[in-house]
Amino acid sequence: MKAILVSKHGGPEVLEWRDHAISDPGAGEVRIRHEAVGLNFIDVYFRTGLYPAPNGLPLVPGNEGAGIVTAVGEGVTRFKEGDRIAYAGPIGAYAEERVIAAEKIVKVPDGIELDVAAGMMLKGMTAEYLLRRTHVVQPGDTILFHAAAGGVGLIAGQWAKALGATVIGTVGSAEKAELAAANGYDHVINYRTEDFVERVKDITGGKGVDVVYDSVGKDTFPGSLDCLRPRGLWASFGQSSGPIEPINIGILSQKGSLFATRPTLFTYIASREDLEASANALFDVVARGIVKIDINQRYKLAEAAQAHTDLEGRKTTGVTVLKP
Structure with missing residues (x-):
């Protein structure tokens, strides 16, 4: 072959x-x-x-x-x-x-x-563990998802909206902004023309979001931390723009007693039970048309x-x- x-x-x-x-x-x-x-x-x-x-x-x-x-x-x-x-x-x-x-x-x-x-x-089960296990998205939550028009982002936008969240996304072009808006995002920020930290503060009335899902890495750090409410969670699950330099953990206290995690899908589906549960949850929302x-x-x-x-x-x- x-x-x-x-x-x-x-x-x-x-x-x-x-x-x-x-x-x-x-x-x-x-x-x-x-x-x-x-x-x-x-x-x-x-x-x-x-x-x-x-x-x-x-x-x-x-x-x-x-x-x-x-x-x-x-x-x-x-x-x-x-x-x-x-x-x-x-x-x-x-x-x-x-x-x-x-x-x-x-x-x-x-x-x-x-x-x-x-x-x-891979993309759908990534969205599943991020939204349902890393931070359990609840009705009334406000979340920020970087790379909203990417493979994980488009699935996550639809799924998070169905879970009752206010969904904010960042993208790099006007075309991608339209795509994200059609896939569950309530607010879409073009980071090439707007300061995403300032826009998130405007959207949330200065409160910040409950969780930032960040697969971009270098280009969105430490801005992602500045988008969080006190005791919010930064979930760094990728680094498409390059790896983040080593950080002093004290930055989390300085910016509001924040939580940080660096999860991977393969840890979340390591057991057969977790793999089947994640896949079945994905199949379910796709079969029911919640996620297209x-x-x-x-x-x-x-x-x-x-x-x-x-x-x-x-x-x-x-x-x-x-x-x-």
Whole structure:
């Protein structure tokens, strides 16, 4: 089969479409044929070496996909050949086929297309844990979500609005502002033309928000802290603009006895119970139309380098899938 391989860290040009061997599934594993693979910023982190590859180089990137089970290994009883499945993690999705632990995949309900599932698992379960577990969003809460027109942002905007929150988002263009406003955001701030801290203060009457969900990192710090009410929570779950420099924890007391966390999806879905609960919550809101998943970009998997170029250039919005 063919896969995208990274033999050295670097820019999008290190993504190579090459022949790659695949084995039969071992005990507790299944082999799957991908229908589609999701594109996420974490793929960039692994490509550049910001995040270390679990098994070193060469590396097959990708943490999200959906497809059909084509073979099952010894001891696998939860899945059979022909099952429609999806997953978020472990790494290795940029391939026509792969072998994966059965404990890491979930069945996709009949009413959800595999292309949609491929592009929503990592992003949708990220929105789930952020909104329902990192900070339990309640009716009356006011939240700020950076990168509101991104894959996680568009899902989170719809979901948070359904939970009864006032939802504020930041974006980098007028077009992205329109997209965010159509996906649950009550207030959208274009950070290229407005000071997002001042706008948040205006919107909240100086009170600040209950929680800031921040996947941007360097460019939004420490501004994110200045948007919080006293004892508010800063949830830093990504760093698309670059890593944040080491900080003196005293800044949290200076800015209002703030809480801070650096969560990851893979901790929140580490157990089978948590994985199924998160996936089922996502499937439920999508099936009921509370959250709509639009695939805004499609690329051939062989063209992953162009997809990465567009992602890093902030040319993509919402969900993007790569097609083998």
